[in-house]
Amino acid sequence: MSRDSRIGVRFVDAxxxxxVVELGDRIDVALNLQVRALCLAVERAGLAGVQEAVxxxxxxxxxxxxxxIGRGALKENIDALLCLTLDQVELRSRxxxxxxxxxxxxxxxxxxxxxxxxxxxxxxxxxxTEPLYHVYMLGxxxxxxxxxxxxxRLSVPRFHTPRLKVPAGSVGIAGTQTGVYPLESPGGWRIxxxxxxxxxxxxxxxxxxxxxxxxxxxxxIPQRESQGPATSPRH
Amino acid sequence: xxxxxxxxxxxxxxxxxxxxxxxxxxxxxxxGAMDQAALRAANLLIGNEExxxxxEATGEGPALRALADSVVAIVGPDMEALIDGxxxxxxxxxKIRSGQILELGRARRGLRAYLAVAGGIDVPLMLGSRxxxxxxxxxxxxxxxxxRGDILAVGAVETRLVGIKGRRLxxxxxxxxxxALTLRVTIGPQDDRFTxxxxxxxLTGTYRLMPEMDRMGVRLQGPPILHRSGADVISDxxxxxxxxxxxxxxxxxLLADRQTTGGYAKIAVVLREDVYxxxxxxxxxxxxxxxxxxxxxxxxxxRYEGRFQAxxxxxxxxxxxxxxxxxxxGRSYRVGVxxxxxxxxxxxxxxxxxxxxxGDEV
Numbered sequence: 001m002s003r004d005s006r007i008g009v010r011f012v013d014a015x016x017x018x019x020v021v022e023l024g025d026r027i028d029v030a031l032n033l034q035v036r037a038l039c040l041a042v043e044r045a046g047l048a049g050v051q052e053a054v055x056x057x058x059x060x061x062x063x064x065x066x067x068x069i070g071r072g073a074l075k076e077n078i079d080a081l082l083c084l085t086l087d088q089v090e091l092r093s094r095x096x097x098x099x100x101x102x103x104x105x106x107x108x109x110x111x112x113x114x115x116x117x118x119x120x121x122x123x124x125x126x127x128x129t130e131p132l133y134h135v136y137m138l139g140x141x142x143x144x145x146x147x148x149x150x151x152x153r154l155s156v157p158r159f160h161t162p163r164l165k166v167p168a169g170s171v172g173i174a175g176t177q178t179g180v181y182p183l184e185s186p187g188g189w190r191i192x193x194x195x196x197x198x199x200x201x202x203x204x205x206x207x208x209x210x211x212x213x214x215x216x217x218x219x220x221i222p223q224r225e226s227q228g229p230a231t232s233p234r235h
Numbered sequence: 236x237x238x239x240x241x242x243x244x245x246x247x248x249x250x251x252x253x254x255x256x257x258x259x260x261x262x263x264x265x266x267g268a269m270d271q272a273a274l275r276a277a278n279l280l281i282g283n284e285e286x287x288x289x290x291e292a293t294g295e296g297p298a299l300r301a302l303a304d305s306v307v308a309i310v311g312p313d314m315e316a317l318i319d320g321x322x323x324x325x326x327x328x329x330k331i332r333s334g335q336i337l338e339l340g341r342a343r344r345g346l347r348a349y350l351a352v353a354g355g356i357d358v359p360l361m362l363g364s365r366x367x368x369x370x371x372x373x374x375x376x377x378x379x380x381x382x383r384g385d386i387l388a389v390g391a392v393e394t395r396l397v398g399i400k401g402r403r404l405x406x407x408x409x410x411x412x413x414x415a416l417t418l419r420v421t422i423g424p425q426d427d428r429f430t431x432x433x434x435x436x437x438l439t440g441t442y443r444l445m446p447e448m449d450r451m452g453v454r455l456q457g458p459p460i461l462h463r464s465g466a467d468v469i470s471d472x473x474x475x476x477x478x479x480x481x482x483x484x485x486x487x488x489l490l491a492d493r494q495t496t497g498g499y500a501k502i503a504v505v506l507r508e509d510v511y512x513x514x515x516x517x518x519x520x521x522x523x524x525x526x527x528x529x530x531x532x533x534x535x536x537x538r539y540e541g542r543f544q545a546x547x548x549x550x551x552x553x554x555x556x557x558x559x560x561x562x563x564x565g566r567s568y569r570v571g572v573x574x575x576x577x578x579x580x581x582x583x584x585x586x587x588x589x590x591x592x593x594g595d596e597v
Binding site for chain 2: 012013014015017018020025027039051052055056057058061063067071137138139141142143144146183200203206207208211
C-alpha cells in the first residue's frame with residue numbers, strides 16, 4: 001500500500017489484477033462525483049490492458065491484465081488522470097423518475113412504517129417522493145442502485161429475518177437507505193411500494209436505466225393508472 | 236446448427252465461457268467457468284477459440300445425444316465418460332457421431348468437468364458473454380441450468396478439423412485436482428481492518444470448506460480471524476477470489492457468480508490460477524493460505540499463461556500443417572505436408588528418440 005502525495009488518495013492492490021484507487025473514506029456526494037469523474041476518464045483513456053473500472057461509494061476498482069500493462073505504468077497513468085479530473089468534476093447528472101404505487105399489496109410494509117414513525121401515510125409518501133436521491137453506485141446482482149438522501153424521519157429497522165422472495169420492482173427502505181429491487185430476490189428492507197419501471201434488462205447494451213452519478217426521484221402514481229407493476233424483469 | 240439434446244441434465248450443468256467483462260459497474264456479476272483453465276484447455280484441444288462457450292458439469296455430469304457428427308473434449312475431474320457405453324478418454328479430442336449418446340458420470344476426484352464442442356455452444360451473447368448468470372437468471376441457455384429435452388446449438392466450425400485427431404493434454408497438465416490445497420493469496424485490500432494476530436491466524440490456520448458452496452462463493456470454517464474494530468467497510472468492488480470476513484471471523488471466498496459489491500472487510504485475494512483449482516475441491520476438504528507479494532503473483536500468472544501459449548503453439552502448428560510419422564529402419568521421421576490444390580510441400584525431420592504413439596497419423 002502506498003500513500004499518494006495527494007491528500008486522501010490511496011492506491012491499494014486487490015489481487016494480482018485489480019488496483020483500487022481510494023479517494024477518501026466516507027460516504028459523500030462530492031467524493032462520489034470525483035470517483036465517477038475518474039471512472040469516465042479511465043474509460044475514455046482506453047489504456048491498453050485495462051479491462052474495466054468499477055465505481056463505488058469512495059473508490060474506483062481498476063481491473064487490468066498485468067501481462068499487458070505493468071502495475072507501475074498503470075499507477076502513473078491513473079495519477080495523470082487524477083490531476084485532470086479531481087478539479088473538473090462534472091456536476092450535471094440525469095434525473096430518472098421512478099413511477100411508484102405506494103401501499104396496498106404493492107407496499108405491504110407501508111403500515112409498519114406509519115406505525116413505527118408515527119407519521120400519517122401521506123406524510124411518509126411525501127417524505128419519500130420529495131428528495132432527489134443521488135445514485136452512489138450500482139451493485140449486488142443485476143443493477144441494484146445504492147441511493148443516498150433518505151429523510152432521517154423515515155428511518156426504520158430492517159427485518160431480522162429477510163423475506164425469501166421480494167418481487168422485482170419493489171421499493172424499500174431500511175436505516176438511512178432506500179432502493180429498488182431490480183430482480184426478484186430475498187430481501188430484508190421494508191417494502192413500501194412498487195414500480196413498473198424495468199430496472200434490469202440484460203438484452204440491452206446498457207442493462208440499467210439508472211447509472212452511477214444519476215439522480216433519482218420517486219413519483220407517486222395511483223394504482224389504476226399504472227400498467228401493473230413488473231413481477232419479473234423483461235428479458 | 237442443433238448439435239446436442241439433453242437426455243439427462245446432471246446435477247448442475249450450465250453454459251459458460253470466460254465471463255462478462257465490463258458490466259460490473261452495472262451491478263452485473265462476472266460469471267464464467269469456475270475452472271477457466273479446464274475450459275480453455277478443452278477448447279484448445281478441438282481447435283476452438285479458448286473463450287468459446289462450453290458446458291460446465293458439477294459433481295455428476297449430463298447425458299447428451301449428438302444430433303450431428305462433431306468433435307468434443309472433456310477436461311476436468313476424474314469423471315467416467317462414455318459414448319454409447321464405451322469409455323472415452325478425458326483430456327483428448329474425441330469424435331462423436333450423430334445419434335450417439337455421450338454420458339458423463341460422477342466426479343471421483345475433482346468437482347467440475349468441462350465439455351467443449353467444435354464450434355462452441357451457440358447461445359445468444361448477452362452483455363458480451365454466453366455465460367449463464369444464475370443469480371440474475373439470464374445468459375447461457377435461458378438463464379438457467381440445463382434440463383431434460385433442451386436442445387443446444389453449436390457455432391460454425393471455422394478451423395478445419397485437421398490434425399486434431401489424437402490430440403491430448405500432456406499428462407498431469409491440469410495438476411492434481413480436488414486435493415487438499417494451499418491457496419496462494421495477496422494480502423489486502425482491507426488487511427488494515429484486522430489485528431496482526433488475526434492475519435497470523437488466517438495465514439497459519441487450516442480452514443474447512445463448508446457445504447454452503449456454490450458458484451457465488453464458498454464458506455470456510457476454522458480459527459476465527461479477529462478484526463480490529465468491526466467487519467464492516469464502505470461497500471466496494473469484489474474481485475474474483477476475494478476473501479471477506481464477516482463479524483463471526485469465518486472467511487468466505489467469492490467466486491464466479493459473486494455479487495459485484497459488498498461491505499465486509501476483505502483480508503486477501505486468492506490468485507486467479509488457484510481460484511480455478513479451488514473450483515475442483517469438494518466440501519469437507521481443508522485449505523490453507525500462503526502469502527505472496529503482488530509481484531510474485533503476477534510472475535506466477537505469467538507462467539500460467541505461458542503454459543497455454545505452449546499448448547497453442549504446439550497444436551496450432553499441427554493444425555496448420557498436419558504431421559505424419561514415418562518409420563523407416565527403426566527410426567522415426569516427422570513428415571509435414573503443406574499447401575494444396577495440386578502443389579504440396581513435404582518436409583521430413585528426424586524425430587530423435589521418439590517412439591510412435593497411438594493417435595499419430597501414420
